Amino acid sequence: MGWFEGAAQGPNGPGRKAVITVFASGGGRTAGAAVQLSGRWLLTCAHVVNEALGVPMESVADPADALVEVAFSGLRDEVRRQARVRHWMPRRAVPDGAFGWLADLAVLELCGEPPGAARPVVWRDMAVGQRAAAWYGTGQEYSYADVVVGSCDGPLGYVDGALAGAAIGPGYSGGPLCLPDGTAVGLVVAHVPAAGGPFSPGEVIRRAIVAPWQAVRAELAAAGVSADLTTPAEPAEPAPYTHLLAHIEQQLAVLLGDPAIRADRAGQLAERHGLARPRDGSAPTYREFADFLLNRPRTTADFAELHAPALGTDAERAALGALVHLAHSEGAAALLSTGEHRELLSRLGDLCAADGTLLPRAAQGALPYTPLPPVLRPHRLPAGGLEAAVRSLEAFGGDSARVPHGARRVPALLRVAEYAAALGAARGTGGTAQLHAWSDRVARRLGVPHAALAERRQDAAEWADRQREGHQRIVVVELDRREGDPPRHFRCVLWRSRADGTPARVATGPDRPLPPAAIARLIREAADGADGDPALVEVWVDNDHLQLPVDEWDDTEPYDGAYDDGPADAYAQPAADPDDGGPGADDGLSAPLGEEFHVVLRCRTPHRNASAVARRWAARALAEPLVVDGRATDPKAAIVRLKKDRGCGRVVIHGPSAHRDKVLRACLLLGVPVVLWDRTAETYDHAPRLDPVGPAGPLDGLHERVRRFRVDAYAEPAKYPARPALVWDDPDRPLPDGLWLADPESSEV
Structure with missing residues (x-):
């Protein structure tokens, strides 16, 4: 790239956006600069913090937890935040007494999330001969100072600037020294004094002192600052194209x-x-x-x-x-241009700042059958994860819908952008019209037919309309028994999803075994009060409790807190009696959980293959389910087929309990995430009982079809004798905190 090499950054180089202003007390005068390490973490010089706090610049006293005001000045609009001093590394003398010092660093933590458009710098080691630039602490375009690295072997490095243009001086300290590609190689520390040191004025007209990244990295490690807070550059590799x-x-x-x-x-x-x-x-x-x-x-x-x-x-x-x-x-080109990428990050950043769950939900809605990148699997986008999410989505192909011959399909990224805009509009978030305009421009450049994009936009609007009533509440229930617990009693731990999708522990009182009615009451209290779709109740059990009829548990039975010995069989249910308020009552007042909520099972199988679950989950809706009905295949043949078909994500099991349990356990061990069966079936001839559920129908509506069937079955048990049980093992939603209820006296978990 000879013609392109060696050019200076100029006033609008990508490094300028990394400059964060640090204000002196009162928020008026600029004390210096800082740079974003990652998320809430900023890096600056210790003497800049002293200047901001109004103490002598050479002070070594630790201002632990002191607050300073900073501003993300390189963004389109200046955004101010408070930041707290978390790691303090003041200047130390060089052991051999040579000119210079060690450290002079401070790590700050923002009091709140950074602006959505803020980007951590990418670091690389400083090297002699690098052409770089620095900016004044306020990041003005005209303040850039172009320099060349002359020395960087020790704790301090030296850079020299040309006789024309701005020079590094007061107010530049703490800011990044950036290469033309925007990567940072160190921090600006000071300008070399023209007198009182080992240099003559003629030698230091344009010489400045910097902290090379390799020296900064060593100081941060010595101070216990996690390496995870920095983003190193990828090692240089030979051009692959x-x-x-x-x-x-x-x-x-x-x-x-x-x-x-x-x-x-x-x-x-x-x-x-x-x-x-x-x-x-x-x-x-x-x-x-x-x-x-x-x-x-x-x-x-x-x-x-x-x-x-x-x-x-x-x-x-x-x-x-x-x-x-x-x-x-050949993978040598990104989907978006520099301007398109910058604008998308800004538009999505505004939406994600208002709702951190928006982009993951939009991606799941837009790409329901595509394995999403890890950054988009949690319910909330991780801090600083927007750029990684966009970069991952850029690499995805187009959708599979038919488009005019030879025309380009709608890229996955544009589809997700449309769903994000639609969801933002449904929630009253501003800026969605601008995101639509962005999609239109990118689609025109890429040659995507307007009709194809319009169809995806309509799909997104219809999907968002279904989300208007609110998020589906998720209640996670962990059930377990200990030796000596009364029959049909379980110890219970509950979590309920917050508005952002993260789980919150629900108080359940003292740790003691409870009867089904008491547990049903706790579940209902946790699930009630949510708008939108019926709550999803995930019941975590071990292998021995997969037949537990939690969906039939009813909290209308009187419960005074005393133990009910009940039948010895933990799964035995009382016969349907119109007078007992349980399942099958004809007074319409019965309230089994399965009528109102999507009750599914999750299994704590110790040897469950997590990678197999993830693989099969990603493919769960792409292939026909395996139906074990005794005529098409016997249990042994079904297990063999599961071992061969590594993409099978759904199994429907019919037949007597002995055969059913064998296939069920194989499904769980082999990582099948969706398994449906009738826990009351006695022979393969009972398979038609599940037909009203549509067991092989669209996967998206299976939860609701099972719930509706349960309503009919509880009301008319003779007409609807099946009792469907459903394992729904979403690998992106593990058991909160990984907690298992185990006997503290036992060595097994």
Whole structure:
């Protein structure tokens, strides 16, 4: 990339956005700068903190938990926050008495989440000869100071600037020293004094002191600061796309045969990536241009965005299409241009700042049958996870809906953006119109038919309408028994989902065994009060309690807190009696849990294969369920088929209990996440009893179909004798805290 190499960043280089202002007491004067490590964590110089607190800059006293005011000045709109001092590493003398010092660092923690558009810097080691830039603490465009690294072998490094332009001085301390690609190689510490030191004024006109990243990293480790708070750059690797260079050159020759146009496009690309175009009027060679496109992920999209309006012939349009297709097919190009990516992060950042659950819910709604990246699996987007989520979604292919012949399918990222906009509009969050406009522009550039995008937008609106009534409440119930507990009594731990989807422990009183009526009352109290769909009640049990009829438990039975010895069989249920208020009562007042809630089972199988569960869960709706009915396959054959078919995610089991239990245990051990059976079936001839549930029907509505069937079955048990049991093992929702209720005297868990 010779033509593109060695250029300075200029006033709008990507590093400028990493500058965070640190204010002196009162919030007016600038004390210096800081940089975001990750999430809520910021890095600055200790003497900048002293300046902000109004104490002598050389003070070594630890201002533990002191508050300073900071501002994310590099964003579109300045956002101010309070930050608290968490790690203090004041200046220390160099052991051998040489000029300089050690440390002079401080780590701050924001009091609250960072702005949605804020981005942690990516770090790499400082090296002699690197061309870098620093900005004044307020991050103004005009304050950039271009420098070259002259020395960086010790705890301090030295950089020199040209005689023209801004120079590093007071107010730059604590800010990042950034390369043209935006990665940071150290912190600005001070400018070398012109007098009173080992240097003469003539030697230090433009010399500044910096802390190389390798020295900063060592100090942070010594102070116990987790390495997880930093984002190291990927190690440099040989360019993997050399085999494409000749093909890309051919297309560029068609598009940029005029050297003046080639120089102009190259200059525009360089400026977008923080590089200054050479002033000699030269143009890069086709090889230099192709190399630049292939080794910076967003340059291909940037080039297409810049050059598409100038296309005049079919040959040029075909050449640009071929260039983009080649780069995308080999993984050398990101979906979005630099501007599109920046705008999307800003738009989604605003929505996610208002509701951290919005993007994961939108992704799940838009891509229900696609294994989502880890960052989108939790109910709430992790702090600082937006950029990783977008980057992962960019790599996903288009949807499978039919589009006009030869036209591009709607990319997964655009579909998720549409669902996020629709969900934001449903919740009254602003900015959704701008997100729609963004999708329209990107779709036009990519050649996505307007009709295809409009169809996805309508799908998103209909989906969001179904979400308007609120999130489905999730109640997690863990049941267990200990030796000596009365029959049909269980110890119970409950969690209830908060508004953001995270679980909150529900008080259940003293740890003691309770009868079903008492547990049903606790579950109902935790599940009631939620709008929208019926609450999902996940009941965690071990293998020996999979036949437990929790869906039939009824909290209308009188309970005075005393133990009810009940029958010896823990699963034995009293016969349906219209007078007892239990299942089958004809007075309409019975309230078994399965009538009102989606009651499913989760199993604590010790040897359950987590990776198999995740794999089968991702494919659960893509293949036909395996139905074990005694005619199509016997239990042994079903188990063999499960072992062969690693993508089978749903099994329906019929037949007598002995055969049923054998297949059920195999399903759980082999990681099948969705299993349905009739726990009252005695023969394979009873299979039709489950037909009203639609066991092989669409998976999305299975919860509700089971609930509706249970309503009929409890009201008319003779007509609907089946009692469906459903294992629904979502691997993205583990048991909260990983808590198992086990006998403290036992060594087994």
